Amino acid sequence: MELTMENIGNLHGVSHSHQTGDLMSSPHGRQSTTSHRNLVSHGRSAMVSSMASILEGAGEYRTDHTLSGPLHPAMTMSCDSGMSLSSTYTTLTPLQHLPPISTVSDKFHHHPHSHPHHHPAHQRLTAGNVSGSFTLMRDDRSLASMSNLYSHYPKDMSGMGQPLSPLSNGLGSLHNSQQTLSAYGPGAHLSNDKMLSPAGFESHAAMLSRSEEHLARGLGGHGAGMMSTLNGMHHHSHPHSQANGSMLSERDRQTAGGGQGSGSGQVEEINTKEVAQRITAELKRYSIPQAIFAQRILCRSQGTLSDLLRNPKPWSKLKSGRETFRRMWKWLQEPEFQRMSALRLAGK
DNA sequence: TCAGAGTCAATAGG
DNA sequence: CCTATTGACTCTGA
Numbered sequence: 001m002e003l004t005m006e007n008i009g010n011l012h013g014v015s016h017s018h019q020t021g022d023l024m025s026s027p028h029g030r031q032s033t034t035s036h037r038n039l040v041s042h043g044r045s046a047m048v049s050s051m052a053s054i055l056e057g058a059g060e061y062r063t064d065h066t067l068s069g070p071l072h073p074a075m076t077m078s079c080d081s082g083m084s085l086s087s088t089y090t091t092l093t094p095l096q097h098l099p100p101i102s103t104v105s106d107k108f109h110h111h112p113h114s115h116p117h118h119h120p121a122h123q124r125l126t127a128g129n130v131s132g133s134f135t136l137m138r139d140d141r142s143l144a145s146m147s148n149l150y151s152h153y154p155k156d157m158s159g160m161g162q163p164l165s166p167l168s169n170g171l172g173s174l175h176n177s178q179q180t181l182s183a184y185g186p187g188a189h190l191s192n193d194k195m196l197s198p199a200g201f202e203s204h205a206a207m208l209s210r211s212e213e214h215l216a217r218g219l220g221g222h223g224a225g226m227m228s229t230l231n232g233m234h235h236h237s238h239p240h241s242q243a244n245g246s247m248l249s250e251r252d253r254q255t256a257g258g259g260q261g262s263g264s265g266q267v268e269e270i271n272t273k274e275v276a277q278r279i280t281a282e283l284k285r286y287s288i289p290q291a292i293f294a295q296r297i298l299c300r301s302q303g304t305l306s307d308l309l310r311n312p313k314p315w316s317k318l319k320s321g322r323e324t325f326r327r328m329w330k331w332l333q334e335p336e337f338q339r340m341s342a343l344r345l346a347g348k
Numbered sequence: 349t350c351a352g353a354g355t356c357a358a359t360a361g362g
Numbered sequence: 363c364c365t366a367t368t369g370a371c372t373c374t375g376a
Contacts, residue, residue: 289364301356306366313353319374321354 270325272312279328280309288343296343298327 283293294305308324315322331339 290366291364300354302365303357303367304355306364307355307368310366317353319353324354 268326268329270315270322270329272308272315272318272325275325275328275332276309276312278332282332282339292343297331298324300324 291302
């Protein structure tokens with residue numbers, strides 16, 4: 001249940017103005033202006049070009065307010081609004097049944113303001129890090145909600161949605177297609193009903209992970225250790241828990257399989273290695289520099305991201321650092337165009 | 349006060 | 363231009 005708490009904490013965080021913390025998290029104000037412009041990357045491949053443009057566009061994100069705030073709060077997840085994002089889709093998708101709030105409630109309650117600078121405070125709820133027993137990586141609801149968002153975000157769709165998707169190798173396409181599907185197709189349904197039906201979810205997840213796996217392999221760069229973890233994610237099929245500390249498998253299974261389990265979108269136990277690998281793969285795929293991703297999506301520095309990607313600590317050992325992984329995870333859950341817009345808009 | 353976690357900025361290397 | 367590494371710093375929880 002602890003996990004639950006955490007999530008709840010996040011959700012409610014908004015009300016508590018957690019994010020303030022985040023905002024301020026740019027403690028020394030370093031991130032603010034400093035590196036942005038240098039970070040802008042240039043598209044390398046045709047496909048990527050779109051990305052590039054997006055990124056470059058980000059150059060002006062300074063004006064961001066105009067764009068981000070008012071228009072699409074949900075998508076505007078930046079450092080400051082990061083929490084809001086979660087809340088946002090939470091809102092959109094009521095499906096997930098939150099855990100016993102009562103239990104948790106006080107926990108996240110106490111810590112009214114807090115964190116002077118740095119730390120994104122969110123995590124202080126930490127409640128004891130759970131033994132790492134649960135594992136649900138479901139955030140699919142985000143997808144569902146996304147689909148809703150699309151409606152008022154047509155421009156992105158047209159602009160970025162398509163171009164980005166195709167990836168050179170089959171994997172890419174696979175990966176994409178499925179994302180697309182979930183986002184547009186099933187996703188819509190999901191939003192209404194129970195959110196992801198087990199089946200739907202599974203397939204989605206499974207496919208995803210699978211494709212990613214391949215990708216990772218293709219990339220191959222990372223140590224063997226990392227690779228092994230990939231599959232860890234959603235294979236209910238075989239009970240094999242991953243090599244290193246990730247405890248996901250079972251949880252997934254339960255989630256997927258369990259009738260209501262599916263609903264519990266809130267609790268997320270993230271397989272950090274898996275996320276790290278996937279992020280690494282995506283960044284490479286789209287030629288997104290770490291610096292950009294780190295700042296725009298995670299609100300962290302390049303060095304931090306690099307370290308996290310290369311040496312992800314097991315979820316159970318993370319405290320406030322979980323937030324960073326959550327953001328990565330969320331980003332992974334989003335459809336391309338949204339990722340792009342996030343990169344673009346979140347440029348604060 | 350101390351240890352650990354999480355970051356950052358600087359910097360070394362492709 | 364990118365990524366990896368690292369020393370230093372802030373916080374937080376004993």
